[in-house]
Amino acid sequence: xxxxxxxSVINLDSRMKLILIIVFTSxxxxxxxxxxxxxxxxxxxxxxxxxxxxKVACKTCSVAVFMVLLQWICNNQSGAIGTVGLICFFLVRxxxxxxxxxxxxxxxxxxxxxxxxxxxxxxxxxxxxxxVFFRYMPTVTREFWxxxxxxxLRDVGINIKNMLFHPIRTVEYAFVPLIIRSMTIADRxxxxxxxxxxDLNNKRSNYRNVKISVADISICTVLSTLVLxxxxxx
Amino acid sequence: xxxxxxQEKLVAKDFITIAIVVVLHFVxxxxxxxxxxxxxGSIFIYAAGALMWGSLFVLLCSKVNKKGAVFAYGALIGxxxxxxxxxxxxxxxxxxxxxxILWNVMGxxxxxxxxxxxxxxxxxxxLGMAIPLIFLYEQSxxxxxxxxxxxxxxxxxxxxxxxxVAFAATVVCSIAGMFIGKKLMKKHFxxxxxx
Numbered sequence: 243x244x245x246x247x248x249x250s251v252i253n254l255d256s257r258m259k260l261i262l263i264i265v266f267t268s269x270x271x272x273x274x275x276x277x278x279x280x281x282x283x284x285x286x287x288x289x290x291x292x293x294x295x296x297k298v299a300c301k302t303c304s305v306a307v308f309m310v311l312l313q314w315i316c317n318n319q320s321g322a323i324g325t326v327g328l329i330c331f332f333l334v335r336x337x338x339x340x341x342x343x344x345x346x347x348x349x350x351x352x353x354x355x356x357x358x359x360x361x362x363x364x365x366x367x368x369x370x371x372x373x374v375f376f377r378y379m380p381t382v383t384r385e386f387w388x389x390x391x392x393x394x395l396r397d398v399g400i401n402i403k404n405m406l407f408h409p410i411r412t413v414e415y416a417f418v419p420l421i422i423r424s425m426t427i428a429d430r431x432x433x434x435x436x437x438x439x440x441d442l443n444n445k446r447s448n449y450r451n452v453k454i455s456v457a458d459i460s461i462c463t464v465l466s467t468l469v470l471x472x473x474x475x476x
Numbered sequence: 477x478x479x480x481x482x483q484e485k486l487v488a489k490d491f492i493t494i495a496i497v498v499v500l501h502f503v504x505x506x507x508x509x510x511x512x513x514x515x516x517g518s519i520f521i522y523a524a525g526a527l528m529w530g531s532l533f534v535l536l537c538s539k540v541n542k543k544g545a546v547f548a549y550g551a552l553i554g555x556x557x558x559x560x561x562x563x564x565x566x567x568x569x570x571x572x573x574x575x576x577i578l579w580n581v582m583g584x585x586x587x588x589x590x591x592x593x594x595x596x597x598x599x600x601x602x603l604g605m606a607i608p609l610i611f612l613y614e615q616s617x618x619x620x621x622x623x624x625x626x627x628x629x630x631x632x633x634x635x636x637x638x639x640x641v642a643f644a645a646t647v648v649c650s651i652a653g654m655f656i657g658k659k660l661m662k663k664h665f666x667x668x669x670x671x
Contacts, residue, residue: 267559272621328513335622336506339559367491371552374495382499417528418664421500421535425670428496432489440488 250457251292256355257362257454258462259346260372262289265466266342269473270335276310279334281472283307285465286341293349302341309334343379351450352377356440358452370440374431382424389419486548490540497536498552504528515629519642522602523649526594530653531660533594538661539670541584547576550597557604561619563612564604571600587658595650602646606634 266282273279283306290299309330316327352373359369393399393415404412435441486494508525511517536549550572558565575593582589608616609631617624634642 264559270622271560271619274622274624325510325513329510332509332513332623336509366488367486367548370488370491371495371498371548374492375499375552378496378499382503386503413528414660417504417531418660420503421531422665422668422670424496424500425493425535425539425665428493431492431496435488435492 247461248292248294250455250461251289252294252349253457254349254461255452255454255458256346256350256358258458259350261462262465263339263342263346265469267339269469270338273473276314278472279338280307280310282338282469283310283341285468286338286345289342289345289465290348293345295345295348298344298348302344306334306337306341309337340379340383343376347376347380350376353448354450354452357446357448357450360446361452366440366443370435378424378427378431381427382420385423385427386416386420389416389423392419484542486540486542486544490542490545491548493540494536494545494548494552497532498549498556500532501529501553502556504532513626515626515633516638518605518626518630519602519633519638520645522598522605523642523645525601526598526646526649526653527656528653529598530594530650530655531657533597534590534654534657534661535665535670537579537584537590537593543580543584544576546579546593546597547572550575550600553601554604561608561616563608563615567604567607568600571597571603575600587654591651591654594654595647598650598653599643599646602642605630606639606642609634 266286270279270282283303287299287303290296290302313327313330313334316323316330318324319327355373355376356369359372360366390400398404398408398412398415400412400416505525508521511524512521533549536545551569554565554568554572556565557568575596578596579589579593582592609627613631617627620627633639
């Protein structure tokens, strides 16, 4: 049974994944309850684990749990501690978008997304933008840490001291390499897209079946019900 | 360099660049999150963001100088905002459409037209936050109930003249952001050969 569920989650249709992204992200904005937030992260943890991404699940969800705990500790405090709590309150809600986007990009093949969205007769430009957006989101974070590591070697790293005493210089040193690196990656992706014939308007043929199955609908319905149901309970 | 008719249409390469610029837009916006924690900061967050987004916009307009680039950029931002509240997304998409028209009418190569388009786009982000709060208060509160306390305070502020101050600040910062972008373009991006 578990093996069946696992296989269905791994092969979940990308359209269903996009629906789950919308459900998870939207409900975070509706609740003030930390319990529901933790419940949503638990479901995300399950999704990662069932997709054989246990390490990423632990990393992603532990950050969220840490933020919830910090917010809980700093709750109803005044001054700087209260501000930290408020920042955690916001970040933990924004972070789910990153988390589920990471799950989407780690578990979905680019070809599958393109084929399934093309079968919905969506414009080519929209499809490419959506694919690149989710594919690039984890990359930009990694790139940012690489840049920050290089900056630290030259003592211009992003830290409180530099942000206070040299804010413009620090932002410029972080921001400019990030843009340049991103544009280089954009060029590489374009070359790859051109090689794969993404620019052509012909209908693509697929090795894999991109039809929505009963299992896809069931998983999406169960997860959406669990997210939305918990939200309406508290 | 003259763009041939056949190259006027946005192609896969352009959409990839646009999507990556949108990702960078959101990364920079996330850095401003602490500012959005306080009601006054929530109103001026777009003005602060404009100072950084200007560089991205100058780069986008220079790299993808084709019809539809500004609209695609704004529409993608709007589509993501729809997940928060659909009216906000709709206002941003409408703003992107106006920005695109102005950019095309005024001349896509001109810095002035880029500045006007960018100002319209950033202003639509501010309006996307303010209009639903003022005219659809109940729906906004239910759509963003997690932030009810914050938006209650923001609503009290934007009912008064502060909205006009924020509007003016957004316009000024958008123009300043474009000039910063132009300077950065000359100082770094052209030298790095990414154009």
